[in-house]
Amino acid sequence: MHLRMTNQREIILRELKKSRQHLTADELYDRVKKDMPRISLATVYRNLEILSGAGLIGKLEISGRQKRFDYDVTEHDHIYCTVCHKVNNLDIERQGLHAKEVKAVKGYRVTGYRLEVIGVCPACQKRKEKKEKKK
């Protein structure tokens, strides 16, 4: 399994890193199309899957309908906005949880965990305040 570094693969990777966001496949597709108008959405999907499999990007299967992909592969958690569905990095320590309590769960072989904080982002709070003033 040799990973060919194609043009599309490079651009996808570059645009995701550049964004510093947690983009969905189609959000990324829109960005990539500007540099490479004939690229197909299927290619974006395929490559996001391959790149995350290779550990070059992260895959986020958290709340919301669409998967999101992460430019940052170091271990960290996320915060999810229930209004705009965007995801942000959570820069708190992962403490306590690796521990014993988790390992002993019901005979499971534990491979990791996902912590997702849920809330409303500053931008959406503002937007809501405006709306309420109008009434």
Add this chain to the structure above:
Amino acid sequence: MHLRMTNQREIILRELKKSRQHLTADELYDRVKKDMPRISLATVYRNLEILSGAGLIGKLEISGRQKRFDYDVTEHDHIYCTVCHKVNNLDIERQGLHAKEVKAVKGYRVTGYRLEVIGVCPACQKRKEKKEKKK
């Protein structure tokens, strides 16, 4: 918005509670059909959405795949099997996390969090062992 307690709604609720599992809409549909063969899958979807909105059941949006619905509305976390995709309750304490660190995140208004432990369930571990013996 008056919630009518229809026959289908009652049965859906009853079957989910009875199952003591985290079922997907179509798994629940199969069970409910036994009592009410003419019920439509759309009705199951609609009611699961309504019932979880009303706080009568929980909605689990884990891992980007099918939603699962929870008979148990008390606050608790889950453990997810990466092989069979089933979900189980995690009965460890929710400690530490409600705390200050989480609240202060980047101006977000935090409403909760989701902790999802990831691993392989006992049943799937066994199944894998068997497979490897065969080789």
Add this chain to the structure above:
DNA sequence: CTCCGTGCAAACGATTTGCACTATG
């Protein structure tokens, strides 16, 4: 030159919706 990767369109699985009909409150 050999395959892996691509673009395209069609297929897919989960969920939602429009509509005419039914039945709850």
Add this chain to the structure above:
DNA sequence: CATAGTGCAAATCGTTTGCACGGAG
């Protein structure tokens, strides 16, 4: 008896796949 809820089919959304062609190694 008003109108929320239902069943059905079609529509939609995100994602995947089959296939013939193109380009990286």
